Structures are given as structure tokens and as C-alpha cells.
Amino acid sequence: MPKLKTKSAAKKRFRTTGTGKVRANVAYKRHMLRNKPQQMKRQARGTFILCKSDAEIVKKFFLPYA
Numbered sequence: 001m002p003k004l005k006t007k008s009a010a011k012k013r014f015r016t017t018g019t020g021k022v023r024a025n026v027a028y029k030r031h032m033l034r035n036k037p038q039q040m041k042r043q044a045r046g047t048f049i050l051c052k053s054d055a056e057i058v059k060k061f062f063l064p065y066a
Helices: 008-013 038-043 052-062
Strands: 014-016 022-025 047-049
Touching: 008 014, 008 052, 014 052, 022 052
Parallel strands: none
Antiparallel strands: 014 022, 022 047
């Protein structure tokens, strides 16, 4: 079976932790930040762990060797 290519967009957006979970950036923090509450901006800092069903999709189709 040939090697599979990793999706370039996925390797920019997702990383895997040591235990195999998928880590992603939080959405809605790029522009128009004046209109968004301070609490929302604080909670959107850093990254978060994807839920199990989404993580399986990312690992199967986008990051085949993660």
C-alpha cells in the first residue's frame, strides 16, 4: 500500500498530544474583537482538545500518521 499524504491544511491547524488526543485552536478570535466580550476572548486563548468523534475523523483522513 502506498504512503498517504498528510493534508497541508490539517498540519497547520491540528497537533496531537503525547496520549494521542488532537489539539486545535479556538475559533472566533481573529477580527472584530472590540465587539466580543472580554470573558469570551480570555476563554479563547490557547488551544483545546477536540471531542473524540471529531478527533477520530481528523486522525483518519487528515493526519494519517499522527
